[in-house]
Amino acid sequence: MNTEVLTPSGVALTGLVSLKIERVLELARTHLQMDVSFLSEFTAGKQIYRAADGQADSFGITVGDGSDLPTTYCQKMVAGHIPNFVPDSLAEPLVCGLATTIERRIGSYIGVPLWLSDGSLYGTFCCLGHNAESLSPRDVGFMSMLAEVLVEELDTQHLLAKERARIAGILEAESVTIAYQPIINLHDGRRLGIEALSRFPADAPDVMFRRAHTVGLGVELEALAVRHAIRVLPRLANDQYLAVNLSPKAACALSARTDHWERVDLSRVVLEVTETAAVQSYASFRDSLEPLREQGLRLAIDDAGAGYASLHHIVELRPDIIKIDRSLIHGMATDHSRRSAARAFVALAGDLGAATIGEGVENSADLDTARELGITAAQGYLLGRPSTDPADLLGS
Numbered sequence: 001m002n003t004e005v006l007t008p009s010g011v012a013l014t015g016l017v018s019l020k021i022e023r024v025l026e027l028a029r030t031h032l033q034m035d036v037s038f039l040s041e042f043t044a045g046k047q048i049y050r051a052a053d054g055q056a057d058s059f060g061i062t063v064g065d066g067s068d069l070p071t072t073y074c075q076k077m078v079a080g081h082i083p084n085f086v087p088d089s090l091a092e093p094l095v096c097g098l099a100t101t102i103e104r105r106i107g108s109y110i111g112v113p114l115w116l117s118d119g120s121l122y123g124t125f126c127c128l129g130h131n132a133e134s135l136s137p138r139d140v141g142f143m144s145m146l147a148e149v150l151v152e153e154l155d156t157q158h159l160l161a162k163e164r165a166r167i168a169g170i171l172e173a174e175s176v177t178i179a180y181q182p183i184i185n186l187h188d189g190r191r192l193g194i195e196a197l198s199r200f201p202a203d204a205p206d207v208m209f210r211r212a213h214t215v216g217l218g219v220e221l222e223a224l225a226v227r228h229a230i231r232v233l234p235r236l237a238n239d240q241y242l243a244v245n246l247s248p249k250a251a252c253a254l255s256a257r258t259d260h261w262e263r264v265d266l267s268r269v270v271l272e273v274t275e276t277a278a279v280q281s282y283a284s285f286r287d288s289l290e291p292l293r294e295q296g297l298r299l300a301i302d303d304a305g306a307g308y309a310s311l312h313h314i315v316e317l318r319p320d321i322i323k324i325d326r327s328l329i330h331g332m333a334t335d336h337s338r339r340s341a342a343r344a345f346v347a348l349a350g351d352l353g354a355a356t357i358g359e360g361v362e363n364s365a366d367l368d369t370a371r372e373l374g375i376t377a378a379q380g381y382l383l384g385r386p387s388t389d390p391a392d393l394l395g396s
Contacts, residue, residue: 024146025053032139034127036061039150040074041123047072059104059128071100074124078113084140085110088132108133112143117155125150164215171220175201178229179386180393183357183379186371193241196229197386222250230264235393243270248279252288267296270321274302282316304345322349326360333365346374
């Protein structure tokens with residue numbers, strides 16, 4: 001097998017599983033006994049070869065290069081000017097006199113268009129032979145079946161490229177708004193700090209961050225959110241902190257960017273890492289954060305009790321704060337199991353020397369229960385809704 005697959009920038013084969021592409025191209029070429037099979041994209045008036053298997057050089061095909069669309073068999077096939085298969089190019093009046101037939105010594109051709117799910121034409125999936133071959137409508141059906149496999153992958157990549165462009169636009173325009181929610185001390189009712197919550201024009205924050213990571217822009221989007229969030233620090237009372245959320249991947253990446261934390265009093269910043277996010281190496285994660293923690297940065301485990309990592313995640317990271325997930329807090333006043341789970345986190349926090357925060361407190365009964373269990377602080381709609389109005393931050 002002699003297959004070359006290009007990974008270009010833009011809407012093409014970015015991230016495609018090369019083995020799948022190689023296998024499809026090889027299968028088409030060998031089954032039809034053709035000299036070359038290829039996948040091409042129609043763009044800017046050109047037919048660009050994105051992948052090829054077989055004797056590509058003998059037809060003047062170079063992956064990454066292309067030909068003017070009007071001169072190609074593929075464009076004529078898509079336009080309906082020639083059939084999907086040409087068993088003998090020299091005997092076919094529609095193509096025998098074409099310059100490309102003579103220059104490339106095309107003896108036979110078969111191809112099918114590649115239509116994406118949004119109705120747009122990506123390009124074509126084709127085979128060429130130097131000699132005449134016994135091709136039939138059944139072979140076109142075979143090519144169409146294989147094309148479905150290619151289209152599934154191309155569709156995914158097309159959507160990812162569009163999503164990447166959309167998120168890149170958000171990064172360029174810095175289209176993020178920060179809402180802040182108060183964190184209240186349950187012993188004296190004093191506001192201990194605020195949590196920064198990202199808001200985007202269209203999607204929910206968790207959806208936006210997940211999509212950004214899928215297209216390779218997750219760290220940059222998280223960095224943008226943190227950069228906007230920490231601008232509020234000078235407006236907070238000196239004894240209050242700002243909590244920001246970062247994935248383990250982003251936390252490690254941003255810890256190395258010293259310019260990101262310039263002129264930031266890290267003793268007033270709490271880094272919240274979700275308990276549901278995977279940590280590839282606890283040792284590496286701790287080492288990455290150590291320089292920032294030496295400057296006063298505190299670490300909180302967010303959503304404790306919501307993920308599979310459970311107690312191991314907390315023990316390994318040894319946080320300063322454990323935030324008990326709303327799934328345990330909401331309704332615990334009347335649910336023994338939830339109270340028991342929350343009590344366990346309070347006990348663990350005590351052993352680790354950490355504080356606890358109850359998330360999602362929405363009624364007085366759960367608030368009273370949180371106090372009875374010894375939970376340090378709480379946040380939720382009952383105590384204060386997230387607000388984008390800076391004036392709300394001036395209260396105590």
